[in-house]
Amino acid sequence: MSPEALGALIASVITQLVAAHKTGSLTESDIPAADKVAVMRPKDRAHGDWATNIALQLAKKAGLKPRDLAQPLAELLQASEGIASVEVAGPGFINIVLDTSSAAQVVQSILDQQQQFGTSTAFTGETLNLEFVSANPTGPIHIGGTRWAAIGDSMARILAANGAKVVSEYYFNDHGEQIDRFAKSLVAAAHGEPTPADGYKGTYISEIAARVIAESHAAGIDALALPRVRDDQGNEGDSEQREEFRKRAVPMMFAEIQESMKNFRVNFDVWFHENSLYASGAVQQAIDELREQGDIYEKDGATWFTSTKYGDDKDRVIIKSDGHAAYIAGDIAYYLNKRRRPENPCDVAIYMLGADHHGYIGRMMAVCAAFGDKPGTNMQxxxxxxxxxxKDGxxxxMSKRAGNVVTIDDLVSAIGVDASRYSLARTDYNQSVDIDLNLLASHTKDNPVYYVQYAxxxxxxxxxxxxxxxxxxxxxxxSLLDTPADEDVLAVLAMYPSVVLTAGEQRAPHRVAHYLEQLAGSYHRWYNSERVVPMPLTEPEERLDMESQKELSTAKNPEPARAAARLKLNDAVQRVLENGLELLGVEAPEKM
Structure with missing residues (x-):
């Protein structure tokens, strides 16, 4: 019996008790939904296969002591099919032991459902726009963006497994100051000049500059001979030369980023260009809409958005006094674009941003609220x-090409795609993470991706x-899967659907990785203690007394029905490991 099935059974039992007026002051409105019933594995298996604290959660509403509520729950559960025994423990915990046949049903479910095992319809009918990485097209993807690539793509797979229609999207920031700085850096490199103070460094700048010169030459243009206007401070103005470098170099970076993502097994449904929002007039249209509803005003020659009206800590400039759009102008239009596209308008826009974007939250949630949407729901x-x-502590x-940073290609070159993706996705994105190259290149049980793939x-x-x-x-x-090792694997297998659902609900791919490590550990222990394929007795063992010999033979030579049952259990583990690794974009090798 899976945790979901057990949660549904507990909710059903509570409903019966409420109807029979055996739950104090609890009413129908207090009955939890099946997926809200906490079902967990006890730390000590002697306490049962599963435990629930539902009586402690509902006792206050019921006006009863937790144990007084737990007792009638336990009695009804005890009478339910698939339950071997139920015990009320401590202040009101309910410990549940499943009968063997019920526990083993999960094996057949896995083998019947195959790739579909663990999927759900929890988000069916929802379209989720998931934007991640979205690095500026001014250099290779660095390690922070690589982490988002691993987590974002895994999250897209998990949400889709729970029934959502997911649109994975990459937002190219190809409009504004960062592109200007990129072009200035390229021109300086082409002339052998120092990098501008606000420019981009790394040998890739010289590489791209050389490629621009070659591509321009092939088109009959001498890029370095084009007019290069300088202002009084020695900075470049808007020159033909800089524009030549800009128009050729930015697509080169696009192509390089796209190739890196493809090699990292990350698929994007949409590659969106910021510049298209300005070229299409979408930015002005969004501003006009805000103006019509009274959320725009002019001050000090600039155009302001009344974001404080919607919970922001201060109003935001969207058109600066020099007439140039502030960054938030594009953000406003982009959010509207996601929500109102003729094809695939999203119900939820999920933004995955770097650690330096905390100040971004308030203003963007204000944008969401200003257009009548619910912050935290329609925008996350x-x-x-x-x-x-x-490395070496x-x-x-590692990267000379990109300057003093580590890029996606550096990481993949050092430890491969599987180890890179797995190690970055297995830690909660809310926490910083250390990537130990020595560990992840090793073939030991301490290397988590190797440990799971080896299982x-x-x-x-x-x-x-x-x-x-x-x-x-x-x-x-x-029913012959009745040893402690068998039962431990069965219990972990039963948890998989709830893990996938929770990972989707909490936007937490790391939960899948942690589960796979738990399953791999349970399987490795099972492998070391139980036999599937018979192993004949050796000569010294044959000298044992008949009773000991029989006992040892049973352990090493399970009867055909038990061997076949264990083979099914083995194959169920294999399928769940493969399903889970697929959600993380990691290969499941047949040999290592």
Missing amino acids: ILIGQMVNVI KAVR HARSWNVDRNAHDAGIDQATADL
Whole structure:
């Protein structure tokens, strides 16, 4: 029985007790939904397969002591099919032991459902726009953006597994000051001049500049001979030369970023260009709409948005006094675009932003509210924390090409795509993370991605050996999965659907990774204690007394029905490991 099924059973029992007036002052409105009933694994398996604290949660509303509410719940649960025993413990916890046949049903469910096991319809009917990475097209993807690539793509897969229509989106910031600085840096590099004070550094700037010169030459243009106007301070003005570098270099960076994402197994449904919002007039239209509803005013020659009206800490300039749009102008139009697209308008716009964007939340939630939407519901903003790359116990800066940073290509080159994605996705984005290159390149149980992938490869080895031994799954009797190791694996397998659902609800892909490590650990222990393929007794063992020999033979040579049942359990683990790794964009190898 899965946690979801058990939660539904508990909710049903509470409904019966309320109808029978055996729950104090509880009413129908107090009955929790099945997915709101907390069902957890006890730390000590001696306390049962599952436990719930529902009596403690409802006792106050019921006007009863928790144990007085727990007792009638336990009595009805005890009488339910699939339950072996129920005990009220401590202040009111309910510990539940499943009967063996009920526990084993999860194996057949997994083998029947295959790739669909663990999926749900929780978000069916919702369109979620998930924007992540969105690095400026002024250089390679750095390690912070790489983390968002791993987490964002995993989150998209998990949300889709829960029934959502997910639109993965990359927002190219190709309008404004950062592009101007990029072009100035390229021109300076092309002339062998120092990088401008506010420019971009790294050998990639010289590489891109050389490519622009070559591409321009192929088009019959001498880029370095174009007019290059300077102002009195020696800075470049809007020159033909800078525009030539800009128009050719930005697409080059687009292509490089897209290639890096493809190689990292990240798929984007939409590549959105900020500049299109200005070219199409969408920015002006959004400002006009705010103006019509009284949320725009003029002050000190600038145009302001009354964001304090919607909870921001101060009003925001959207058109500066020099006539140029502030960054938020594009953000306003972009949010409206997501919500009102002719195709795939989103119900929820999820933004995944870097650690330096905390100040961004208030103004964007004000934008959401100004257009009549609900902040935190229609707009959700996730802030990721820093990534530190460690080697030999010290922080490293691997990239000469991109300057003093680590890029996505650096990381993949060092430890591969699987280890990169898994290690970045297995930590809550709210926490900083250390990426230990030595650990992630090792083939040890301390390397989490190796530990999980090895469990999957090991399950395939069991399959191959079972095939050679002629074990037939048709003879399986799943009720024979009754050893403590069998039961431990069964209990962990049953948790998978609730883990996937929780990961989606909480926007928490790391929960899937932690679950896979738990399942891998349970499986490795099972593998070391239980036999699927018979192992003949060795000569010294044959000298044991008959009773000891029989006991040892049973352990090493399970009867056909038990061997077949264990083979099914092995294959169920294999399938769940593969499903979970797929959600994280990590390969499930058959051999290692």
